[in-house]
Amino acid sequence: MRPRYAYDVFRRRTETPAEDAARAASSEQPKSAPVGKGRPTPKRREAERRRRQPVTAPKNRKEAYRQMRARQAAERARIREALARGDERYMPERDKGPVRRFARDWVDSRRLVSQYFLPFSLVILLATWIPLQPDIRAYVYFAVVSVIWPLMMVSVLVSTIYVGWRVKRLAKERFPDQNVRGVGWYAAMRALQVRRLRFxxxxxxxxxxxxPQKR
Structure with a gap:
């Protein structure tokens, strides 16, 4: 105890009066309240219980099947909306990438002869079934088989070759660092489809x- 007392006396003698006053004021101030949230921390189990929402379990197999069909319909609607916006996350691998997007936009922005192939074929087929007189029917059949159908086939073939060649050439120019293999065939096959049925x-x-986006 004596050495400690001697040290305190020596320290007090070396301190200035201003330091003594500051030390006395700090010793008289009340201790501040502990910093905290002011409430106990909730347990993890209680927090998870609060986040949980009530789930209605199906009463029978029919109800479970109905709920599954509703979820599937909602998922299909969400995917259709994403595809309409051009979201590639929901597209197959063959449709992804800037090169394939360019090919689709090039074909869709033009009215090509090849896209009318299927409707025109249906019209020709129906024309051959129309009940007519024998002489008129023979004339219509000869005109369809010998003139109209070959002319349509040649037009579609030329249009398909042109679309594939043109799209592949433009893709090489615009995307020199991308793989453009198969993009010409991809564009040509899309050009053969009816616009409403394209995917x-x-x-x-x-x-x-x-x-324009549908509201």
Missing amino acids: PPPTVLPGGKPV
């Missing part, structure tokens, strides 16, 4: 304007 759905109108 992914067109995002541009004939002429190049974007398709």
Whole structure:
């Protein structure tokens, strides 16, 4: 105890009066309250119980099947909306990438002869079934088989070759660092489809304007 007392006396003698006053004021101030949230921390089990929402379990197999069909319909609707916006996350691998997007937009922004192949074939088929007089029927059949159908086939073939060649050439120029293998065939096959049946759905109108979003 004596050495400690001697040290305190020596320290007090070396301190200035200002330091003594500051030390006395700090010793008289009350201790501040502990910093905290002011409430006990909830347990993990209680927090998880609060986050949980009540789930209605199906009463029978029919109800479970109905709920499953509703979820599937909602998922399909969400995917259709994403595809209409051009979201590639929901597209197959063959449709992903800037090169394939360019090919689709190039085809969809034009009215090509090849896209009328299927409707025209249906019209020709129906024309041959129309009940007519024998002489008129023979004339119509000869005109369809010998003139109209071959002319349509040649037009579709030329249009398909042109679309594949043109799209592949433009893709090489615009995307020199990308793989353009198969893009010409991809564009040609899309050009043969009816516009309403194309997948992914067109995002541009004939002429190049974007398709307006449905409200």
